[in-house]
Amino acid sequence: MNDEHKDLIRTIQKIYPRLSKGQKLIAEFISNNYDKAAFMTASKLGIKVGVSESTVVRFANTLGYDGYPKLQRELQELIKTKLTTVQRLEMSKDYSNESAVLKKVLKADMDNIRATIEEIDAEVFQKVVNSIFDAKRIYILGLRSSTTLAEYLGFYLNLIHDNVKVVTSGVSDIFEQMIRVGKEDLVIGISFPRYSTNTLNALKYTKDQGALVVGITDSQVSPIASIADYTLTARSHMATFVDSLVAPLSLINALVVAVGMREKDEITSTFDALEKIWEKHNIYNGKK
Template sequence: MDNNKDLMKLIQNKFSRLSKGQKLIAEYILKNYDKAAFMTAAKLGISVGVSESTVVRFANELGFSGYPKLQKALQELIKNKLTTVQRLELSNDYISEENALKGVLKADIENIRATLEKINHKTFEEVVNKIFTSKRIYIIGLRSSTALAEFLGFYLNLILENVKVVGHGMSDIFEQMISVGEDDLVIGIGFPRYATKTIDALEFAQSRNSQVVAITDSLLSPLATKADFTLIAQSNMASFVDSLVAPLSVINALIIAVGMREKDKITTTFNALEEIWKDYNVYSYNLNNIEDR
């Protein structure tokens, strides 16, 4: 579907032509679309009282090639609308205290697998090239994405000398980006629920003719609409906690790709840092190292 916002309307328009079993599915989705979005076809069928094949035919009747496409459309529809309380209720339905470890790890494995399939390798290489050709690099990620932005900024700063992490709270975001211009690169990181200030910052960068990279979960993301390059990392999780495993993997890959082009420089840098870390006891060293010193 071109517009996921029309999904509910589509179901309503198709309702009169559906079979009895399909109408039960339609009624359930219209009332509980937030829960249905994270159900397998089999589980949705059990909840409604119809067969799994009826659920698949229902998806086909709506114009989807299969149930996974319908499920994805539902997830796109709700991901930015669920409140934290609603997400907490969902996590209680799908992840129990007994299976939290297994459930979350399996979900993260699926997120990485889906990211590997979805991410555009050509775009990834173009972003790496842009990092090297840009005069300055600004990185912004707010709310739960702050950790990702700080991680990316920490390592890029060890390799390059023109990286600035735009932080929320030190001063206004636009003041920190006051010098951004057409020779610069702005990397915005954001996942549902998308931070408004991050979107505003990317729009501001566009107005200054800067190149913009979005690291986000979908081409339909509001960050992607403000970007010249978009790196997709899936973050689906039926929980009140954002799944940032796949986004962090993409960021790791970006750091390593940049580092591989600057092998000699980072070797020199880390040799110098090792001496500093030892001299000032930055890290705890093993007994052999302590005895040697």
């Protein structure tokens, strides 16, 4: 149990004597099952412990939170790096009805995008776009489930920037691939729960070498945010054994489009040349 969670438990223990009977039931459940409570709505938590939804909301207020969702989000932040895949699978009971899986997953993805829109910092986004144009070289690092995001970003930035390198976890060591990183370079690190230790260590190394670091992650309390000069956040919450990468991919799409629009003429020329190559070598089936 980490220190932050201990602080939350201490707060609950401190106020426990003056809680109502119903609120004590909530306090006991959260203390013993915080991993499950983090993904329960106020209504579901109330049903689980046998109290009303309003009692759950008042409990959150008593803890100092402006509504139950704030308490729920803190619980989610605290547990998401601690849960094993097996534990997350156990928490996926709401997704066990196959006929409801499609709607539940799509709705969760929509919620993640909606939250990302509300939380994104437009000024930081613009600074990241500027840093891409200012960089001598761009390194993109994303491991494990973030590998797909890194490769996607790298594919499109390679069409715009002359010197983009996607760092992989292949035969060559990560540090070997980044050995020449320096003060004029930009490193874009992508990391979502469960955060990759190798990604964090590599970003610390590049920061020590003087490179500018941009983090793409799920929140400002992510380990990557403490390393990055600029942090772009996208929600990835999904109470299953998989992570939702829909909002992160949408954020990366926006980044690519913003960069591309600034170099519209050059990109048009690049794609004109590529179209001729694709047509000559039958890369695609049929013509637009």
